[in-house]
Amino acid sequence: MQILDGKKAAQAIKDELKISVAQRANEGKKIPHLAAILVGNNGASETYVAAKVKACEETGFKSTLVRLEADISEYKLLEAIEELNTDPDVDGILVQLPLPKHISEKKVISTIDPGKDVDGFHPMSVGKMVEGLPTFIAATPYGIMLLLEQYKVETKGKHAVVIGRSNIVGRPMSILLSGNSNPGNCTVTLCHSHTANLKEICLQADIIVAALGIPEFVKADMVKDGAVIIDVGITRVSDPSRKSGFKLKGDVAFEEVSPKSSWITPVPGGVGPMTIAALMKNTYLACETKN
Ligand SMILES: NC(=O)C1=CN([C@@H]2O[C@H](COP(=O)(O)OP(=O)(O)OC[C@H]3O[C@@H](n4cnc5c(N)ncnc54)[C@H](OP(=O)(O)O)[C@@H]3O)[C@@H](O)[C@H]2O)C=CC1
Numbered sequence: 668m669q670i671l672d673g674k675k676a677a678q679a680i681k682d683e684l685k686i687s688v689a690q691r692a693n694e695g696k697k698i699p700h701l702a703a704i705l706v707g708n709n710g711a712s713e714t715y716v717a718a719k720v721k722a723c724e725e726t727g728f729k730s731t732l733v734r735l736e737a738d739i740s741e742y743k744l745l746e747a748i749e750e751l752n753t754d755p756d757v758d759g760i761l762v763q764l765p766l767p768k769h770i771s772e773k774k775v776i777s778t779i780d781p782g783k784d785v786d787g788f789h790p791m792s793v794g795k796m797v798e799g800l801p802t803f804i805a806a807t808p809y810g811i812m813l814l815l816e817q818y819k820v821e822t823k824g825k826h827a828v829v830i831g832r833s834n835i836v837g838r839p840m841s842i843l844l845s846g847n848s849n850p851g852n853c854t855v856t857l858c859h860s861h862t863a864n865l866k867e868i869c870l871q872a873d874i875i876v877a878a879l880g881i882p883e884f885v886k887a888d889m890v891k892d893g894a895v896i897i898d899v900g901i902t903r904v905s906d907p908s909r910k911s912g913f914k915l916k917g918d919v920a921f922e923e924v925s926p927k928s929s930w931i932t933p934v935p936g937g938v939g940p941m942t943i944a945a946l947m948k949n950t951y952l953a954c955e956t957k958n
């Protein structure tokens with residue numbers, strides 16, 4: 668068993684970006700600027716947005732955090748996005764999800780200027796990704812591809828099983844892994860809550876991407892010897908012995924699954940940090956494309 672160390676790989680990407688940004692600054696060029704919108708004060712969202720702002724500081728990007736009340740109207744939120752769309756200094760815009768129930772995520776995402784859509788959630792970005800055209804790729808699946816690339820994990824001809832079909836993780840992941848470049852060229856099975864015989868399907872997988880949001884769902888008896896395990900899930904479970912009062916659990920039962928795996932991502936320190944590194948790469952790309 669070998670660890671796919673997302674923390675280390677993410678640091679390497681951020682170090683590279685830091686050099687590129689310093690170079691741009693030296694040449695008198697604009698430095699990348701990420702604007703994040705956070706609606707309400709959901710604990711996990713606060714943590715993620717704070718981590719993104721910190722990554723900007725570390726790499727020399729400019730960042731703006733726009734905080735809006737949980738009861739803000741959809742109209743006001745769309746206005747805030749329009750303002751960032753037209754601000755020539757802002758290169759990338761992300762609206763942290765989930766949003767309060769009275770706001771349509773679809774509408775919000777479609778309002779973001781596709782040229783600034785560093786989350787890769789806009790229908791235009793998704794369409795381009797499906798066609799294999801250059802575009803912003805959603806940060807989590809993009810981060811996973813970068814991790815596989817960094818560790819030179821062989822994916823060609825492998826059977827990849829993706830569990831979860833969300834627009835932000837599972838579905839784009841399935842499309843990227845089935846793509847005809849490296850990493851990719853997998854035969855992909857995309858599973859969800861209506862999949863029959865999930866265990867049997869998983870047992871045939873050379874690569875499993877678990878993105879369903881149920882802690883320790885993937886057990887040793889679902890995994891073939893030598894499989895590559897990518898654990899996307901992050902759930903906060905209560906742990907009174909910790910100062911925070913919780914610990915993070917992945918969708919994979921790491922203790923029992925890791926001995927059977929060839930490669931495995933830990934939680935924390937796996938896919939999470941890669942998501943942020945991928946977002947930074949997208950923001951750099953947004954800046955470079957326009958300036
Ligand atoms: N590390 C990171 O950077 C990130 C981590 N996450 C984490 O990843 C997990 C998934 O997130 P997200 O994709 O947004 O989740 P969603 O809740 O949007 O989607 C979950 C998916 O899993 C499927 N599912 C649920 N239960 C089962 C089951 N018993 N068997 C098979 N499939 C099932 C659902 O099926 P159906 O469609 O039928 O409902 C759905 O497609 C969460 O823990 C989240 O916190 C998310 C984003 C980034």
Ligand SMILES: Nc1nc(=O)c2c([nH]1)NC[C@@H]1CN(c3ccc(C(=O)N[C@@H](CCC(=O)O)C(=O)O)cc3)C=[N+]21
Pocket residue numbers: 714715718761762763764765786806807901915934935936937938939940942943
């Ligand atoms: N518009 C939008 N874009 C997103 O990219 C987005 C989103 N909304 N909503 C929620 C999910 C989740 N997500 C994570 C980012 C970083 C970590 C991360 O850094 N995790 C650390 C631990 C962090 C902790 O301590 O909680 C790790 O796994 O090591 C996790 C999850 C981005 N998401």
